[in-house]
Amino acid sequence: MKHIESPSTPGKFKMEKPPYNRLRLQSSIAKLAFWSLVFLGMMFVFFYRSPSSSNPAPSDRSRRSLTSSYAGPSFEKRVRQSAKPRSKHGMSVLVTGAAGFVGTHISAALKRRGDGVLGLDNFNSYYDPSLKRARQAMLERSGVYIVEGDINDGALLAKLFNIVPFTHVMHLAAQAGVRFAMKNPNSYVHSNIAGLVSMLEFCKNVNPQPAVVWASSSSVYGLNTKVPFSERDRTDQPASLYAATKKAGEEIAHTYNHIYGLSLTALRFFTVYGPWGRPDMAYFFFTKDILKGKSIPIFEAPNHGTVARDFTYIEDIVKGCLAALDTTEKSTGSGGKKKGKAQLRVYNLGNTSPVPVGDLVSILEKLLKVKAKRLVMKLPRNGDVPFTHANISLAETELGYKPTTDLRTGLKKFVQWYLSYYVDGKKSSH
Numbered sequence: 001m002k003h004i005e006s007p008s009t010p011g012k013f014k015m016e017k018p019p020y021n022r023l024r025l026q027s028s029i030a031k032l033a034f035w036s037l038v039f040l041g042m043m044f045v046f047f048y049r050s051p052s053s054s055n056p057a058p059s060d061r062s063r064r065s066l067t068s069s070y071a072g073p074s075f076e077k078r079v080r081q082s083a084k085p086r087s088k089h090g091m092s093v094l095v096t097g098a099a100g101f102v103g104t105h106i107s108a109a110l111k112r113r114g115d116g117v118l119g120l121d122n123f124n125s126y127y128d129p130s131l132k133r134a135r136q137a138m139l140e141r142s143g144v145y146i147v148e149g150d151i152n153d154g155a156l157l158a159k160l161f162n163i164v165p166f167t168h169v170m171h172l173a174a175q176a177g178v179r180f181a182m183k184n185p186n187s188y189v190h191s192n193i194a195g196l197v198s199m200l201e202f203c204k205n206v207n208p209q210p211a212v213v214w215a216s217s218s219s220v221y222g223l224n225t226k227v228p229f230s231e232r233d234r235t236d237q238p239a240s241l242y243a244a245t246k247k248a249g250e251e252i253a254h255t256y257n258h259i260y261g262l263s264l265t266a267l268r269f270f271t272v273y274g275p276w277g278r279p280d281m282a283y284f285f286f287t288k289d290i291l292k293g294k295s296i297p298i299f300e301a302p303n304h305g306t307v308a309r310d311f312t313y314i315e316d317i318v319k320g321c322l323a324a325l326d327t328t329e330k331s332t333g334s335g336g337k338k339k340g341k342a343q344l345r346v347y348n349l350g351n352t353s354p355v356p357v358g359d360l361v362s363i364l365e366k367l368l369k370v371k372a373k374r375l376v377m378k379l380p381r382n383g384d385v386p387f388t389h390a391n392i393s394l395a396e397t398e399l400g401y402k403p404t405t406d407l408r409t410g411l412k413k414f415v416q417w418y419l420s421y422y423v424d425g426k427k428s429s430h
């Protein structure tokens with residue numbers, strides 16, 4: 001420390017300069033090492049907590065951008081073959097969320113009638129991915145190829161749109177579930193907002209622009225008390241983050257229609273159920289738990305009020321979706337520029353016959369021949385609404401939509417499938 005004590009002595013100062021510099025160098029290295037560690041730590045936290053990784057569990061593949069399996073002639077051939085319609089008037093549809101419940105049924109129905117279908121799905125683990133793999137295997141047997149990837153992967157979307165000039169996009173990839181939004185809010189933003197924007201960005205940029213039909217939700221009616229719910233009713237009081245992201249999606253769709261001339265149709269699905277359904281939904285896990293002899297929580301509204309849903313059978317929903325695709329008008333823009341006013345639609349797809357959750361359980365008891373252990377409890381404050389009831393007159397008039405399956409008939413088909421898949425097929429239902 002002498003050099004500090006007598007810095008004015010030129011000789012000494014000169015002599016002691018090297019140790020001073022060494023010390024400064026050492027302290028700089030220490031600082032550099034410290035800040036590098038801080039930086040690395042921040043990078044780790046950023047990537048660990050980034051929206052894509054806080055998504056329930058996008059597959060590893062979906063986190064990578066373009067992998068080698070997305071390149072090369074054999075990949076392109078598979079994509080082209082799958083997306084090619086049987087006749088030249090058929091559609092070529094990109095179905096996102098194709099390994100999901102609704103996506104699987106719609107992909108199969110489109111393929112059956114001769115349209116070209118390419119699936120896209122990230123196979124995340126929000127619920128058992130082996131069920132999604134089984135749906136994928138079923139679709140593959142009917143000629144539908146599902147590309148494994150995320151709707152937020154711009155490079156992948158570019159690749160797919162380069163290979164196929166899709167005439168339509170059926171956008172079903174989403175983070176579903178009302179109650180899970182309290183556990184993992186980021187996954188809803190990632191899929192239902194960022195993912196939707198990512199898709200629409202692509203759709204508006206390509207030439208020709210496809211027409212887009214996408215899944216909104218009955219949950220947008222939120223705290224609305226006017227029944228039955230009509231498309232003209234207010235939807236500015238969502239009761240869950242899930243509902244808020246679907247409502248945001250409808251507003252985002254409006255802007256892409258307004259600015260870029262994209263043809264957009266939102267379908268508000270009302271509690272869709274049926275074979276190959278979603279294990280997170282009440283009818284599905286009630287079935288599992290009744291068979292296991294476990295008690296099932298049945299929610300009731302304040303003052304012992306009934307909680308009811310306008311349960312809608314999957315085949316009716318499929319018909320509504322196909323009709324929506326068939327009645328789309330072409331987008332009017334090209335290469336990101338609007339050329340004229342384009343179609344913008346919103347439809348309720350419900351059953352227009354609400355059933356109390358307790359009655360749903362009674363139907364299941366009869367079909368399963370097992371008495372349920374009912375645990376009646378207050379509707380938790382977790383985003384659930386007490387009832388839903390669709391007014392479907394707009395879809396009836398404009399799409400020819402007419403649901404024909406009552407809850408008992410639909411649940412019978414679900415139970416038959418459930419028993420053959422999980423009991424006879426010995427699959428684990430977790």
Ligand SMILES: O=C(O)[C@H]1O[C@H](OP(=O)(O)OP(=O)(O)OC[C@H]2O[C@@H](n3ccc(=O)[nH]c3=O)[C@H](O)[C@@H]2O)[C@H](O)[C@@H](O)[C@H]1O
Pocket residue numbers: 176177178216217218219269270271272280281282283297298299307308309357384385386
């Ligand atoms: O139409 C929609 O837009 C949404 O439909 C579906 O949501 P919901 O109608 O809430 O279906 P679901 O969870 O099966 O609960 C059914 C009933 O059981 C009651 N319920 C639920 C759980 C429980 O433990 N007990 C209970 O009584 C519960 O209170 C409710 O009354 C989709 O999941 C959602 O993704 C979205 O698509």
